[in-house]
Amino acid sequence: MFKTSVEIMTEWDIVEARQIGRQEAKMLGFNTVDQARITTAISELARNIYLYAEVGTIEIERIETEGEKRIIITAVDKGPGIQDVRKVMQDGYSTSGGLGAGIPGVNRLMDSMVIQSNVGEGTTIKTEKWLR
């Protein structure tokens, strides 16, 4: 297991998170298309933090056990939180902008996603992709 964490404060931090994500994905053996998907997912999550939560982190975990290889991306912020998590998972919510924009898109790029959020406290989004 290998874990890296990037604090998102400026747009350059988004680029850095992308870069780390791509390296890790490559190391696990994801092909170019999946690398691009993982990176785009990281980018979306980081952008949400940058735009709506101001401060937060992106954690990238590489899991390599026997017979199982996967990458875990966790976005943690202490922003305003999401009132209705179910709504954020629906398409169309993102068109209204605001916190949680693009979440359904990220969900499609990855294999699994879990959102935990408390209004006024912050949001944690954990998403994974397995190597097949």
Next chain:
Amino acid sequence: MDIIVYFKEQNQQLYGFIEGEIDTFTAPKLRDELENIKFNENRDIVLDLSKVHYMDSTGLGIFVAFYKRALREAGQVKLVGLSIRLRRLFEITGLSDLMDIETDKEVEIN
């Protein structure tokens, strides 16, 4: 077909100018604009409808909702500059007996 709403504050009065056509499509915008108005005891709200060329019943509903809120929150609302056609709409619906309405008088403001 669109609608323009803008406000001017003068002499303890808030003037709202509404221009265009109020129908099912433009009504939500008007509703949002009116919902943003905060009532307060020292300020009258005057809505100028002299540039409203058309209004359907959805539009009427918005003014009634606004009036009901004014009633609850102790605000004063006046509608001015209504065309004969618009005035007729308020008369038929019995609203002209309830609300403060003035016909065809341009609001003078510099």
Next chain:
Amino acid sequence: MKQLETQYKKMLMDYITYQSEKNLYIAQNFTRQLIQKNVAPEDVVGIHKNVMKEILPQTSNEEQHAYDFLIEVMVQYGMTHRAHQSLLQKQAEYDMEMKIAADIQKTLLKTIVPQLANVDIGMVSIPIRKMNGDYVHFLAEDKKYVCVAVTDVIGKGVPAALCMSMVKYGLETLEYTYKEPPYVLEIINRVIEKSVDDSMFVSMFYGYFDIQKSTFSYASAGHEPALHYSAKNNQFSTLEAKGLLLGVLPDTKYAFNEVTIEENDIIIIMTDGVTEFRFHDDFNARDLITTIIEKNKFLSAQQLCTLLYEQIEQMQDFKLSDDFTVVIIKK
């Protein structure tokens, strides 16, 4: 994915060799298959990249980088595209539900026009969209009386339809008060005022035609005035009745009005969809209605209603801007 790649490789090689239209047609059909299998755009670029490397091993590194770049672009593009697709699908589901709801509303709010021995009644009610914001309710006993309520819900769509059902059940539970138009309006007003949001209201014209006494008593809650044609005087008069819309204030009172109805007299009750001519500013719709009725007064009540609808629809270039409802009662 591997199988698709093999297929794609063959097609691409064929095309590079022959460059024929047939090859391209096969490619088009292949695309259909891709869409059906929900293959993302970035995957297609990925396939192309891999195949290129196989069939033209001498491809430069720069070209491979260019493909990677395109893949990145397509991920974002595909993500947005898929969200759009999913919205379209959702919309189709909503449309379906709306259609079902509209059908239910139609069944629930179906008006049956009473067939009476001495009174001829006709009605036309045409919604502009799926859900009708107008509703007509009759209550009648042959040779004794007929009551009619013509209503228009201000506000559209589903909330209006729900409100309408409330009006209907309100009217059905009137029991013995149906003979008193102001009282009816006061009751329905209380029902609506309690349960409807601030921007939704109902206008209603309620009439009670006493067939034995030949009187028509009525009250109006913010509704378009009805018309009375007196056959004896060959004249129209407006059945003006002041009264506030239903659902605005809790304890609204309504005025009682009454006219005497003589042989061959006609009463015309309508909603504002009939008189509202959006793009004819100076046009007096009531003049048109009275002219049509006067000219065709010997037609049956139903024929008159249909004729009014046809002529007014034509006047508005077949683009009515509101639900259209007219009820005609002929003695």
